[in-house]
Amino acid sequence: MKKTMAILTLATCTVATSAQATPEATELKQGAAFTTSALAGAALGGPVGMILGALGGAYIGEQIKQADEVDTMTQSVAVANEEIERLNAQLVQAREETEKLQQMALESLxxxxxxxxxxxxxxxxxxxxxxxxxxxxxxxxxxxxxxxxxxxxxxxxxxxxxxxxxxxxxxxxxxxxxxxxxxxxxxxxxxxxxxxxxxxxxxxxxxxxxxxxxxxxxxxxxxxxxx
Incomplete structure (x- = not known):
């Protein structure tokens, strides 16, 4: 049994690392992990092995989904931080220009x-x-x-x-x-x-x-x- 699960894990992990973290890639990896696990289980243990392989594929597919969601969130945070820095720079520039215009207005008054x-x-x-x-x-x-x-x-x-x-x-x-x-x-x-x-x-x-x-x-x- 342990040998069976080791083979299942090896097969599905190979699929899990073959695409980048996008929604489409996540679904593709999940499907491939499920199918690969089921086939590997059937080859090793007949119908019972196929059921175990399918369950293992479902579990690994869920782990793939969670890992991809973390990667996506990390990328989103990085993009958001860059946008915040850009907006802060624009705000500083706008404040400086406003102060200059205000001083010119004061002098004219x-x-x-x-x-x-x-x-x-x-x-x-x-x-x-x-x-x-x-x-x-x-x-x-x-x-x-x-x-x-x-x-x-x-x-x-x-x-x-x-x-x-x-x-x-x-x-x-x-x-x-x-x-x-x-x-x-x-x-x-x-x-x-x-x-x-x-x-x-x-x-x-x-x-x-x-x-x-x-x-x-x-x-x-x-x-x-x-x-």
Whole structure:
């Protein structure tokens, strides 16, 4: 009996390793294993041997099926891992491109609010600009704002420092009134220290009575600076 089973196993294993793990190949190997085992059993033991051979072929055929299913799953996992790596690479590239486009958009949104001589009150045009910026800030909660107040060179340094701070504060208050949280606003004042206007050039003075509004990405704690 042991000799019979050894011969059956040898015959069917030879068939089991003769094709790759595909559904069609698995069925072919199972059928061949069943037939080979039955024939080998009949040759060795007559009808009883044929029955034993058929049972052995069925068992080995099931083992073939399970082994092929494992091979197929392994190949599928490998393919899936390659696809995940490819998608991750595309995601990283898309994120980098998005960040570049966002930075370009932020730079294009930077603007200025101009003031009348010796005034820290927003003009109608200046208020419109501030409200437009506030609407954008509500749509992009991760953005923050930097305000830089300036003054023209007329008057004392002390006066210009205070005036430029009041101008930046006026813009900040307008932003907060329009729905922007105070912690998203950084406030700076520079007086007339950054003036480039020639003495007596009133047209150039007009451009220096301003608050620069810079929209930035990310979050930082606000601070007040005077210089």
């Amino acid at each position: 930077n603007t200025q609010v101009l003031f009348h001589t010796a005034s820290d009150q927003l003009t109608e045009r200046g208020r419109d600009r501030v409200e437009r910026v506030a609407r954008l800030m509500q749509q992009w909660p991760q953005w923050r704002i930097r305000l830089d107040g300036h003054a023209d060179p007329r008057g004392t340094d002390e006066y210009n420092n205070v005036l430029s701070q009041y101008r930046a504060k006026a813009v900040e208050e307008a932003l907060v009134a329009a729905g922007v949280k105070p912690e998203r606003v950084e406030l700076y004042s520079h007086g007339s220290s950054r003036s480039r206007a020639d003495k007596g050039d009133h047209r150039a003075y007009a451009a220096e009575r301003r608050v620069d509004i810079d929209i930035l990405s990310g979050r930082r704690k606000p601070e007040v600076v005077m210089n």
